[in-house]
Every structure is written in structure tokens, then in C-alpha cells.
Amino acid sequence: MMGSMWRKSVDYMLYQEGSTRPAALMRIGLVLLVWTRYADDFLLFRNLETYYLLHGVGFYVFTTMLFFGAFTRIAAVATAAILVSFYYYFGFEKGVEPYTHHHTYVLAITACLLALSPCGKSYSLDRWWAIRRAEERGEEAPLEQGPQWAMRLLAIQVTLIYFWSAYDKCHPGYLSGDRMEHYAMYLYVGSDYPNSSLFHPFMVFLAWTSVLLEYTLAIGLWFKRLQRYLVPIGMVFHGLLYVLLPVGTYSLNMWLLYLAFLDPDAVHRCIDRLSGAQSTS
Amino acid sequence: MSFGPCYRQALDGDGRLGLGVDVDVRLFRQWVMFSGFGTKVCDVQYYEGLPGGAIKPLNRFDFIGYPKTWREKRSSRVISSAERAVHRARQICSMMRKERDDICKSSSVVAGSGCTQPDVRLDVRCGHAEGWKDATLRFRDLPENSKLPKRYRLDGTHNLCELPQNYPTFLRQRKRVQR
Numbered sequence: 001m002m003g004s005m006w007r008k009s010v011d012y013m014l015y016q017e018g019s020t021r022p023a024a025l026m027r028i029g030l031v032l033l034v035w036t037r038y039a040d041d042f043l044l045f046r047n048l049e050t051y052y053l054l055h056g057v058g059f060y061v062f063t064t065m066l067f068f069g070a071f072t073r074i075a076a077v078a079t080a081a082i083l084v085s086f087y088y089y090f091g092f093e094k095g096v097e098p099y100t101h102h103h104t105y106v107l108a109i110t111a112c113l114l115a116l117s118p119c120g121k122s123y124s125l126d127r128w129w130a131i132r133r134a135e136e137r138g139e140e141a142p143l144e145q146g147p148q149w150a151m152r153l154l155a156i157q158v159t160l161i162y163f164w165s166a167y168d169k170c171h172p173g174y175l176s177g178d179r180m181e182h183y184a185m186y187l188y189v190g191s192d193y194p195n196s197s198l199f200h201p202f203m204v205f206l207a208w209t210s211v212l213l214e215y216t217l218a219i220g221l222w223f224k225r226l227q228r229y230l231v232p233i234g235m236v237f238h239g240l241l242y243v244l245l246p247v248g249t250y251s252l253n254m255w256l257l258y259l260a261f262l263d264p265d266a267v268h269r270c271i272d273r274l275s276g277a278q279s280t281s
Numbered sequence: 282m283s284f285g286p287c288y289r290q291a292l293d294g295d296g297r298l299g300l301g302v303d304v305d306v307r308l309f310r311q312w313v314m315f316s317g318f319g320t321k322v323c324d325v326q327y328y329e330g331l332p333g334g335a336i337k338p339l340n341r342f343d344f345i346g347y348p349k350t351w352r353e354k355r356s357s358r359v360i361s362s363a364e365r366a367v368h369r370a371r372q373i374c375s376m377m378r379k380e381r382d383d384i385c386k387s388s389s390v391v392a393g394s395g396c397t398q399p400d401v402r403l404d405v406r407c408g409h410a411e412g413w414k415d416a417t418l419r420f421r422d423l424p425e426n427s428k429l430p431k432r433y434r435l436d437g438t439h440n441l442c443e444l445p446q447n448y449p450t451f452l453r454q455r456k457r458v459q460r
Contacts, residue, residue: 190358
């Protein structure tokens with residue numbers, strides 16, 4: 001019993017193959033997010049020093065290639081390297097403090113893990129060229145299929161983020177609602193403590209809800225049955241975080257990462273149904 | 282992926298990996314989002330001390346010159362530190378002193394009434410990563426003849442108008458520890 005469960009888990013984590021469309025969607029979404037975060041900082045006139053220029057040019061070239069899926073593997077590895085460099089080299093070595101924030105790390109780790117996935121096998125120039133080659137040879141178009149272990153790693157990363165951020169909040173200062181009061185007063189109310197008697201209970205409620213939700217998402221997203229409920233709840237959670245707090249690209253990055261939990265073939269079929277095409281996965 | 286949070290959050294690692302290997306601990310990512318965010322806010326309440334020991338809440342915006350509105354910048358609503366809260370209290374003291382002087386100069390006032398020393402109290406607690414912390418002014422290098430205590434609790438019991446003009450000179454500057 002245990003042996004078969006173990007084998008099933010190992011098979012699921014390491015050997016399963018499936019549609020490459022979720023990874024491709026993630027690839028395209030990631031480029032949009034990294035442009036939102038970094039593109040303005042690396043306009044060429046901003047800094048003409050060699051290291052800055054190299055990073056900037058590399059950023060534009062490789063992310064553009066990644067967006068269109070041209071030589072995707074090379075583009076994905078280069079993009080990941082550049083984003084890691086933004087985080088570690090610019091952030092810590094050059095002292096650009098905003099580049100050390102959690103949302104920039106999530107962008108970098110997403111790029112790193114996505115570079116291990118077959119994200120160029122769908123919605124890409126690479127696929128277009130592969131189809132043309134197949135047509136020239138009189139063969140069928142290649143299937144949009146590939147190994148899913150990199151997507152599992154992305155899912156593990158999401159779990160780790162939820163688990164450890166919930167773990168970090170498990171202290172009296174947070175669970176008593178004090179920290180929530182800080183956020184509310186710092187960003188909205190100001191230094192005058194609200195007169196309403198509901199303010200404190202509401203902050204306590206928010207604190208406990210956020211911690212419980214993060215623990216639930218950390219584990220629950222792995223279960224297909226719970227995904228139906230937890231994915232929309234998680235998306236609303238991140239949507240609210242985006243509009244209430246300065247979280248940058250983090251919320252949308254997490255939305256993208258939810259694709260790693262979904263059954264890739266179900267995503268494939270869903271897109272086919274939406275476009276009225278017959279599934280080829 | 283897993284090592285960073287395990288090492289820093291669960292094991293409280295400081296970068297000394299043993300065998301003389303030291304690394305910058307920041308290289309290992311931990312997931313402590315917004316742990317320091319929003320701590321630069323204080324919960325501030327001003328009071329006017331009345332004869333007989335009673336106190337009356339004061340609205341600081343009555344003395345600032347503009348009302349509390351959502352149109353003003355967010356920073357206009359937020360007092361970020363105990364020192365700033367005291368500074369604002371001192372401004373309120375000055376304005377009340379000026380009002381008092383105007384009243385006292387007026388010949389229509391019966392001698393003594395309305396000519397009392399202003400009395401402004403401050404009850405403040407400030408944000409901290411561990412929750413709210415009561416605020417205290419700490420002084421050092423005070424002159425020998427100073428009546429100021431070394432620690433001055435801001436809990437609404439002291440009249441801040443009695444602080445000497447040069448009190449900021451003696452405020453102890455705390456070093457901020459970078460994590």
C-alpha cells in the first residue's frame with residue numbers, strides 16, 4: 001500500500017508527461033511581469049556603464065525571445081541568469097535594495113524553474129518552425145507534450161512560500177492583530193486609532209484568516225478536489241493583497257504559478273474548448 | 282529553495298556554516314514578507330491637562346492648520362516616531378502659549394483666569410515587528426541641574442510643555458540594526 005503510494009508520488013513528481021501549454025502560458029506571463037518590474041529601469045540612457053548596459057541589452061533581447069518563444073531554451077536560461085543577477089548582483093552587491101524584495105526573488109526563481117521546463121513547445125515560434133518542418137516532411141504536427149517535473153518544482157516553490165510566510169506570522173504580534181493594525185494605520189487610517197469597537201476584532205480576524213489561508217493553500221493546492229475551491233480563493237486573496245498593499249508583481253506572479261498545480265491536459269482541453277478546436281494533447 | 286527558509290527561519294542561521302565557512306546570510310531567501318513593513322507608524326493621542334488633574338482629548342489637526350482629509354498626502358496623517366509625536370506636541374504647546382499670551386494681554390480678562398501654563402500630554406505607542414510598543418524618550422548627557430529624568434514615559438501623564446527648549450540635544454539616538 002505504502003509502496004504503491006510512494007511509487008505513484010515519485011511517478012507524479014518526476015516522470016509524468018503532459019501538455020506544455022500551461023508552461024507556455026507561464027512563459028508569456030512571466031515576460032510581461034518582468035517587463036513591468038524592470039524594463040523601465042534598464043532603458044539604455046539610464047546608465048551607460050558596461051555592466052548596466054550588458055544587463056539591459058541582455059534583458060531586452062532574451063526576454064523578447066522568450067516572449068515569442070524563439071530559441072526558447074537559450075532565451076529561458078539567459079533570462080533566468082539575468083533575473084538572478086538582478087536579485088543577487090544588483091540587489092546585494094550593488095546595493096539596489098528594491099531588487100532584494102520578495103517579489104523580485106519570485107520572478108527570478110520562476111524564470112529559473114521555467115527554464116527547466118519545455119515551455120517553448122507551445123505558443124512559440126519554435127513550435128511554428130517545428131510544424132513547418134513536419135509539414136515539409138509530410139509528418140503530423142508534433143504533440144504539445146513534455147515532462148512535467150519542472151512544473152512540480154514550481155508548485156513546490158509556491159508551497160514553500162505559503163508555508164514559510166505563514167510560519168513567520170505565527171507570533172503574538174501578528175496573531176493579536178497588532179501588525180494588521182500597523183498596516184491599516186500606516187497605509188490608510190493614519191496615527192489616530194479608529195474609534196470603532198469593531199476595528200480591533202476585525203484586524204484579529206484578518207490576521208488569523210491570512211495565516212490559516214496560507215497554511216491551507218500550502219497543502220490544499222496539491223489536491224485536485226480542493227483546487228476547485230482553493231484556486232479561486234487564492235486568486236481573490238492575491239488580488240486583494242495587490243490592491244491593499246504594495247506587493248508589486250507578486251500577486252500576478254502567484255496567479256501564474258497556480259498553473260503549476262493544475263492538470264496540464266485539463267488546461268489543454270479547456271483552451272481547445274474555448275477556441276472550438278479539437279484536442280490534440 | 283527549501284534551504285533558505287529552513288536555515289534562516291527555523292534554525293535562525295546567521296551565516297556561519299561551520300569549518301570556518303562564513304557566508305552572507307542574505308543570500309539564502311527567507312519568506313518573511315512585510316515583517317518590517319508598516320512599523321513606522323505610531324498610535325498617537327494628545328490630551329490637554331485641565332486644572333484639578335482632569336484631561337481632555339485634543340484633536341491635533343485643529344492645531345496643524347488643515348483638517349484630516351483623504352485628499353491630503355498619506356504622510357500628513359501618519360506620525361512615524363515617538364520623537365515626531367513629541368515634536369508635534371511641542372508645536373501645540375507653542376500655539377497654546379501664544380493663545381494664552383493673547384488672552385492675558387487682553388484687558389477684559391479677569392486677572393488670573395485663562396492665564397495658566399499650557400499643559401499638553403501625549404499618549405503614544407509605536408509600531409514594532411513584534412506588535413505595539415509603548416514609547417519612551419531616553420535622554421543622555423543631561424546637565425547636572427536638569428530636572429529631566431533619563432527615561433521619560435509618553436503615557437499621557439507628563440506635561441510636554443515643561444520639556445526644555447533644547448531637549449532634542451539630549452535625545453539618545455538608537456542605532457538601527459540591519460538584518
